[in-house]
Structure formats: C-alpha cells, structure tokens
Amino acid sequence: MTEDDRVGALQRLDVLDSPTEGRFDRVIRLAQQLFDVPVVAVNMVDARAQHTIAAVGMECDSVPRADSFCAHTVQQSSTFVVPDASLDPRFAHTALVAGDPHVRFYAGHPLHAPGGQAIGSLCLAGSRPREFSALEQRLLGDLASWVEEELVRSDERLEAEQVQRRLVPRRPLGLEGYDVAGGGAPARSVSGDFYDWHELPDGFQVVLADVMGKGLTAAILAAGLRAVLRGASRYNPLPIALQRVAASMTADLDETGSFVTMFAARLDPETGALEWVDAGHGLAVIIDATASTARQLNSEDLPIGAIDDDTWQSHHEVLAPGETLAVVSDGILDLFDEPWDAVETGRELSGVCATAQDLVDEILARAAHHVVSDDVTALVVRRNL
Amino acid sequence: MSTIEVRTEGRQAVVTGPPRLNMTAAPQLREVLAQTVAHGSPQIVVDLGGTTFVDSSGLGALVGGLKTARQAGGDLRLAAVSDQVMTVLTLTSLHRVLRPFPTVEDASREW
Numbered sequence: 001m002t003e004d005d006r007v008g009a010l011q012r013l014d015v016l017d018s019p020t021e022g023r024f025d026r027v028i029r030l031a032q033q034l035f036d037v038p039v040v041a042v043n044m045v046d047a048r049a050q051h052t053i054a055a056v057g058m059e060c061d062s063v064p065r066a067d068s069f070c071a072h073t074v075q076q077s078s079t080f081v082v083p084d085a086s087l088d089p090r091f092a093h094t095a096l097v098a099g100d101p102h103v104r105f106y107a108g109h110p111l112h113a114p115g116g117q118a119i120g121s122l123c124l125a126g127s128r129p130r131e132f133s134a135l136e137q138r139l140l141g142d143l144a145s146w147v148e149e150e151l152v153r154s155d156e157r158l159e160a161e162q163v164q165r166r167l168v169p170r171r172p173l174g175l176e177g178y179d180v181a182g183g184g185a186p187a188r189s190v191s192g193d194f195y196d197w198h199e200l201p202d203g204f205q206v207v208l209a210d211v212m213g214k215g216l217t218a219a220i221l222a223a224g225l226r227a228v229l230r231g232a233s234r235y236n237p238l239p240i241a242l243q244r245v246a247a248s249m250t251a252d253l254d255e256t257g258s259f260v261t262m263f264a265a266r267l268d269p270e271t272g273a274l275e276w277v278d279a280g281h282g283l284a285v286i287i288d289a290t291a292s293t294a295r296q297l298n299s300e301d302l303p304i305g306a307i308d309d310d311t312w313q314s315h316h317e318v319l320a321p322g323e324t325l326a327v328v329s330d331g332i333l334d335l336f337d338e339p340w341d342a343v344e345t346g347r348e349l350s351g352v353c354a355t356a357q358d359l360v361d362e363i364l365a366r367a368a369h370h371v372v373s374d375d376v377t378a379l380v381v382r383r384n385l
Numbered sequence: 386m387s388t389i390e391v392r393t394e395g396r397q398a399v400v401t402g403p404p405r406l407n408m409t410a411a412p413q414l415r416e417v418l419a420q421t422v423a424h425g426s427p428q429i430v431v432d433l434g435g436t437t438f439v440d441s442s443g444l445g446a447l448v449g450g451l452k453t454a455r456q457a458g459g460d461l462r463l464a465a466v467s468d469q470v471m472t473v474l475t476l477t478s479l480h481r482v483l484r485p486f487p488t489v490e491d492a493s494r495e496w
Binding site: 017018019210212213254257258259261280281282283299300301302303305306307308330 | 405407408409411415440441442444445446448449451452455475476477478479481482
C-alpha cells in the first residue's frame with residue numbers, strides 16, 4: 001500500500017475539512033476513564049502533518065509529521081506503544097517530548113479507511129512512563145474500530161443519502177432517436193448534486209445542478225430546487241424559468257450561504273436543436289460522432305444566488321446525429337487541477353462507450369479515482385446515428 | 386483553528402483569508418465579513434495570498450460577503466488569488482463579480 005494511496009483515502013473520507021460535531025466525544029471520554037490517561041485524541045496523518053480532529057486533554061491542532069507519534073502508528077498493523085518516550089531515541093528529542101507537554105507515555109491504534117488504508121490513530125498520551133498490557137491493547141483496538149465506523153457513517157449522512165436518492169428521475173425519458181442516461185457516484189459525502197429530465201409541451205428538458213455545500217441542507221435545497229424548476233419550466237422559456245427559480249430560492253440560499261450552479265437544456269428531438277443555459281456550471285460539452293472533437297458550452301452567466309436580480313442567457317446548439325452531450329457536476333472543484341482534463345477524458349471515453357449509460361458509468365468510475373470530497377454526477381444525451 | 390485578520394481604515398477593510406477556506410473556516414469568514422460591513426467598512430479586499438484551497442463552502446462565504454457589502458454600498462474584491470482558486474472562480478464565472486487583483490494594493494485603489 002503506497003503512501004499516496006493512504007493519503008488519498010484520507011482525503012476521500014473528508015474528515016479534515018468537516019466539523020466532527022462531537023461524534024467522537026463519547027468514545028474519547030470512555031478511553032480517558034478506561035485507561036486513566038490525561039490525553040486521548042483522534043489524529044489523522046496526511047503527507048506532511050498530523051491533524052487532531054477530536055481530543056480531550058489537548059487542543060485540536062496540527063503538528064509536523066516529524067513530531068508525530070501517530071505517524072509511526074499508521075505504519076503498524078496493531079497497537080503501537082512507547083512506554084517512555086524520553087528513553088526512546090525516535091522520540092526523545094521531538095518537540096512534544098523534549099518540550100511541553102513533555103509526553104512520556106504513548107499508545108496508539110491505527111484507524112483504517114474503508115479500503116483498509118491506515119489514515120490515522122486513536123491514541124493515548126500521558127506525562128508519566130507506563131506499560132500497556134495486551135488486554136489494554138485489545139481494548140484500545142476495540143475502541144478504535146468504533147471510531148472507524150463513526151468516521152465513515154453518521155446519521156445525517158444516512159438521512160441525506162435517502163433524500164438524494166429520491167432526486168433521481170424515476171422513469172427513463174423515452175425519447176425516440178436518443179439515448180439518455182444519468183448517474184451519481186455512490187454517496188460518500190452527500191451533496192446537493194442532482195440530474196433530472198422531463199417532457200415539456202414543446203420538447204424535452206434535461207438538467208444537471210449542484211447546490212453548493214454538503215450534507216442534509218444541500219440535499220434538501222436540491223430537492224426544493226428540482227421541484228421549483230420542474231414547475232417553472234412547464235410554462236416559461238428557459239431563462240425565465242431560471243429567474244423564477246432564483247426568485248423563489250433567494251431567501252433559502254442567503255440563509256444557508258449557498259448558491260446553485262446549473263446547466264439546463266431543451267431539446268427539439270426532430271431537429272436536434274438544443275437551447276441551453278449555464279448558470280456558473282461550466283462543465284457541459286458536446287462530443288462529435290467520431291469522438292475527435294469536443295466543444296465546450298461556455299457561458300459567462302453566474303450561479304443562481306450569487307447576486308440579486310440576475311438574468312440568464314439562452315444559447316443555441318444543434319446536436320447532430322451521433323453527437324453526445326455530456327454534463328458533469330463540479331466534484332471538479334475539489335478534483336482536477338485543470339477542468340479541461342475532464343473534457344479530454346470525456347471525449348476519449350465517448351469514443352469507446354456504446355451507450356449513454358456506459359459513458360455515465362465510465363465518467364463516474366474515473367472521477368472516483370480523483371475526487372476528494374465532493375460527489376460527481378453525470379448526465380449524457382446521445383443522438384442516434 | 387484558522388486565523389482571519391481584519392484591518393480597517395475608514396470605509397475600507399482588508400480581510401486575510403485562512404489557509405484552507407473550507408467548511409470549517411467558511412462560517413468564521415462569513416461572520417467576519419458581516420461584522421466588517423456592519424461596522425461601517427463595506428469596501429472589502431479579501432487577501433487570499435495565504436489561501437491555497439477554497440471549496441464550495443468557502444465560495445459561499447465570499448458570495449455572502451459580496452452581497453452584504455453591496456447592500457451597504459460597497460463591494461468585495463479578491464487579492465493574490467492562487468491558481469486553484471482562480472480555476473474555481475473562472476469555472477463558475479464568479480470572477481465577474483468577485484474580481485481578482487494581483488495584490489492588496491491594486492485591489493484597494495479606485496473604489
């Protein structure tokens with residue numbers, strides 16, 4: 001298991017940048033009493049530093065790897081014990097041993113990501129030397145597996161995942177001459193991504209939107225947005241439908257400090273004429289029938305909720321026979337250094353995917369390698385040759 | 386915890402962004418920006434020279450600050466934006482309203 005693999009697993013868990021909301025407090029306090037130590041911490045170790053995400057007896061802070069006991073623990077298969085750090089040449093001169101708080105005793109048990117990578121440690125520390133028995137090591141190991149479960153699951157995530165699952169269109173679009181598919185990466189951290197499609201009196205509409213933010217709030221806003229957009233789209237031109245959505249969601253978005261990026265398009269199936277708007281989304285592309293060129297559908301329009309009383313422009317394209325419209329969500333914000341890499345990847349994949357669903361699956365599989373904390377959603381409309 | 390510093394001078398203020406403007410730091414920045422406007426300095430430059438990472442929550446805080454500043458007759462500008470942050474701003478077209486300047490001095494001119 002490489003160090004990159006380990007650090008990647010830590011990033012995907014998204015624990016460094018999310019509040020822990022007391023999820024580990026019980027197990028930490030229990031460990032403190034059980035082992036009679038002043039300090040108990042849940043530490044994550046990335047490439048450069050150790051980050052304390054929950055603790056009793058110390059601040060939640062970061063220290064360089066060179067000063068970290070837990071950086072050693074993540075290399076172990078079981079509990080790592082230092083009975084007296086002042087006698088241990090690996091630690092005697094490190095900042096936390098030689099200086100405040102003069103750590104003498106340390107015991108840490110590795111914490112693993114779902115893929116088995118050791119990403120951190122549940123650790124104990126004290127200012128007096130001490131031994132740590134086999135029984136105590138087993139107990140610490142048990143508590144560590146409790147922490148591991150909590151790292152990947154929380155009640156809120158479960159609820160939000162359910163909200164998000166309900167956002168998926170229930171029926172295929174049934175659009176003759178076209179192959180339409182959408183999908184989302186299995187929710188690791190729930191976000192406000194969704195895709196949607198529906199029939200209108202004068203055509204078909206496809207949408208991919210992302211409510212900025214994570215968790216239940218974003219998922220609920222996404223559900224509201226989807227409903228409002230469906231209603232407004234029925235009787236309004238596309239730019240006006242966005243204005244209606246913006247007007248009805250301004251208060252919610254202000255309050256939650258969120259905004260929405262969205263790509264929406266209306267398709268006339270007869271001619272392939274595509275009217276589209278892009279509200280700060282920037283991640284839609286049309287790939288030609290031979291997958292040799294990709295044209296990005298760029299606009300200068302802002303996300304919904306970025307400024308008051310904004311408007312959006314319609315743009316026009318034609319989806320020729322064999323061409324593929326692909327839209328992805330901005331898991332990209334946490335993802336590629338260059339979003340254009342994603343466009344190129346999409347173009348190449350389009351050439352080898354026989355169906356829209358294949359392409360969606362491939363995009364999600366690729367994204368799963370890269371994405372740090374946001375989820376990726378993809379929508380594909382391919383016109384048959 | 387992240388450290389967000391504010392220097393005010395009359396109607397103008399320079400707010401220093403945290404190293405990682407993420408879900409953890411965003412609420413604090415949002416609060417600092419709101420307070421700065423409330424205390425009479427709605428012309429805000431957010432110095433992102435020390436900020437290497439901005440996620441969607443961070444963008445939300447900046448957009449929130451922009452709205453508050455504009456409602457008070459001011460504006461919110463960015464200075465010393467890193468490549469990662471610029472990519473995100475361009476992708477979302479938000480660079481049109483959260484205008485990036487090379488330095489705090491550049492951003493502080495000609496309000």
